[in-house]
Amino acid sequence: MKAIAVNRFGDSPQVLDLPDPEPGPGEVLVGMRFASINPVDWVGADGGLTEFTPNRFPLILGFDGVGRIEALGAGVLRFAVGDLVHGQFWGDVLEFGTYAERLTIVERPAFGALQMVPDSVDPRLAAALPTAGMTADGALERVGCQAGQTLLILGATGGVGVLATQLAAQAGLTVIATARDDARAQVRRLGAAETIDYGTQSVDDALAASCPGGVHGVLDLVGDPDGLAVAVRHLRDGGRAVSIAYGVTDKLAAQERITAANYLLDDKPARLRRVSEWLASGRLEIPIDREVDLRQAPEAVAAARRGGARGKTLIRI
Ligand SMILES: NC(=O)c1ccc[n+]([C@@H]2O[C@H](COP(=O)([O-])OP(=O)(O)OC[C@H]3O[C@@H](n4cnc5c(N)ncnc54)[C@H](OP(=O)(O)O)[C@@H]3O)[C@@H](O)[C@H]2O)c1
Numbered sequence: 001m002k003a004i005a006v007n008r009f010g011d012s013p014q015v016l017d018l019p020d021p022e023p024g025p026g027e028v029l030v031g032m033r034f035a036s037i038n039p040v041d042w043v044g045a046d047g048g049l050t051e052f053t054p055n056r057f058p059l060i061l062g063f064d065g066v067g068r069i070e071a072l073g074a075g076v077l078r079f080a081v082g083d084l085v086h087g088q089f090w091g092d093v094l095e096f097g098t099y100a101e102r103l104t105i106v107e108r109p110a111f112g113a114l115q116m117v118p119d120s121v122d123p124r125l126a127a128a129l130p131t132a133g134m135t136a137d138g139a140l141e142r143v144g145c146q147a148g149q150t151l152l153i154l155g156a157t158g159g160v161g162v163l164a165t166q167l168a169a170q171a172g173l174t175v176i177a178t179a180r181d182d183a184r185a186q187v188r189r190l191g192a193a194e195t196i197d198y199g200t201q202s203v204d205d206a207l208a209a210s211c212p213g214g215v216h217g218v219l220d221l222v223g224d225p226d227g228l229a230v231a232v233r234h235l236r237d238g239g240r241a242v243s244i245a246y247g248v249t250d251k252l253a254a255q256e257r258i259t260a261a262n263y264l265l266d267d268k269p270a271r272l273r274r275v276s277e278w279l280a281s282g283r284l285e286i287p288i289d290r291e292v293d294l295r296q297a298p299e300a301v302a303a304a305r306r307g308g309a310r311g312k313t314l315i316r317i
Pocket residue numbers: 038039040131132135154155156157158159160161178179180198221222223224227243244245263264265304306307308309310311
């Protein structure tokens with residue numbers, strides 16, 4: 001089978017011809033149809049996930065995707081051959097990722113989440129949703145803002161940002177979002193009441209002008225501690241800042257005027273069920289920034305690493 005993999009941490013991903021995997025006990029074999037790109041894909045390929053999960057080389061990239069079950073290992077109970085499944089295919093050992101024609105994974109992964117695609121969901125969107133959707137849901141829950149309050153989202157234009165913006169606006173929050181000029185119209189259409197072009201405007205000045213009483217929450221999707229420290233100055237007393245990108249330093253977390261914490265995605269199966277139901281009901285839109293073939297995936301990953309995401313990039317398998 002064709003797959004996009006690295007033979008060593010830090011190598012550039014390349015197209016390889018590898019043997020088809022075979023499902024062991026408790027595993028399913030999935031014929032992949034679409035994968036989607038997330039920053040965690042290159043974190044894993046660079047060796048940044050070894051504290052969570054052991055790995056084997058060649059290491060095939062990709063966590064999110066959708067595919068059809070082609071075979072079952074002994075003892076599989078949750079799925080049948082022919083089922084269309086999606087999720088975050090985070091195996092108990094990192095080896096078989098979603099940028100491949102086939103993968104095997106345990107039916108109930110310890111670190112990921114796998115489920116049937118709801119009937120009315122477009123498989124492309126089922127591949128685009130998992131990590132970004134679950135993270136948007138979990139991070140907003142952690143920020144804990146209530147309807148009528150104001151939430152500042154730093155970095156609203158990428159995979160997590162486009163979904164967090166919609167969910168926050170639908171929950172009755174007033175969303176102020178940082179976004180480069182080319183993405184402002186999209187972020188506003190998805191629900192932001194106001195945007196700040198962090199490329200040309202001072203976020204500090206813009207917040208002082210538009211929100212003199214301060215914001216109730218800050219959701220950081222960027223991970224720049226200096227930028228987050230500026231934003232937190234505009235948090236009201238008792239407000240909460242949450243970073244999904246490790247922007248909260250020990251110094252910031254120690255502040256007592258506000259609460260600040262980094263957030264690592266948790267409770268994945270329940271979150272995947274929830275966000276996929278919202279997708280099925282039409283509540284969520286997933287802007288697809290780019291769609292490429294499997295052979296173009298190495299170039300698409302390199303482009304995604306340079307920044308500028310405007311929603312999700314899909315890989316057709
Ligand atoms: N903790 C967790 O469990 C968890 C889960 C999922 C993701 N993450 C992390 O969360 C981050 C976001 O994930 P993602 O999937 O949304 O990434 P993504 O799709 O690559 O989007 C990142 C977005 O941030 C924008 N951006 C970059 N620098 C910015 C700045 N200084 N101010 C405002 N916007 C900026 C980029 O656009 P421009 O470059 O054009 O500005 C891009 O639209 C990544 O670091 C990822 O690793 C963590």
